[in-house]
Amino acid sequence: MNRVRTFLLASTLAVALPVSADIAVVVSPDSGVTTLTRSEAINIFMGRYRKLPNGDLALPIDQSTLKARFYRALVDKDLAEINSYWARLVFSGEASPPQQSDSAADVRQLITHNANALSYIDSASATDDMRVVLTLGE
Numbered sequence: 001m002n003r004v005r006t007f008l009l010a011s012t013l014a015v016a017l018p019v020s021a022d023i024a025v026v027v028s029p030d031s032g033v034t035t036l037t038r039s040e041a042i043n044i045f046m047g048r049y050r051k052l053p054n055g056d057l058a059l060p061i062d063q064s065t066l067k068a069r070f071y072r073a074l075v076d077k078d079l080a081e082i083n084s085y086w087a088r089l090v091f092s093g094e095a096s097p098p099q100q101s102d103s104a105a106d107v108r109q110l111i112t113h114n115a116n117a118l119s120y121i122d123s124a125s126a127t128d129d130m131r132v133v134l135t136l137g138e
Contacts, residue, residue: 047095
């Protein structure tokens with residue numbers, strides 16, 4: 001009887017807990033960028049570099065629905081730490097934070113219409129109209 005309860009409890013928890021997908025950093029296929037190292041992604045999304053590896057101007061885009069997960073996976077910082085970091089940089093005039101987007105659909109549109117844009121999505125949501133250049137596990 002205890003085995004049955006344990007199995008039922010484990011089965012219920014497995015169904016109830018969402019499985020999170022990896023996060024894919026994506027660019028337009030027209031960008032000329034085929035891969036991005038973790039270090040390059042950190043430098044671009046943290047405002048240290050303003051250019052893509054091919055030399056073109058970088059336009060990083062944060063997706064509000066994945067922002068906390070992305071920065072946790074990228075630099076192991078929570079959203080409060082990231083916001084504090086950007087507040088210091090903006091106040092000092094050193095850099096501007098990534099453009100903000102509200103949804104994956106907005107990100108997809110920005111990526112497909114701007115060769116310099118890069119953002120992130122759930123890796124399962126990647127489509128043919130974007131190129132995955134880095135995958136971050138959680």
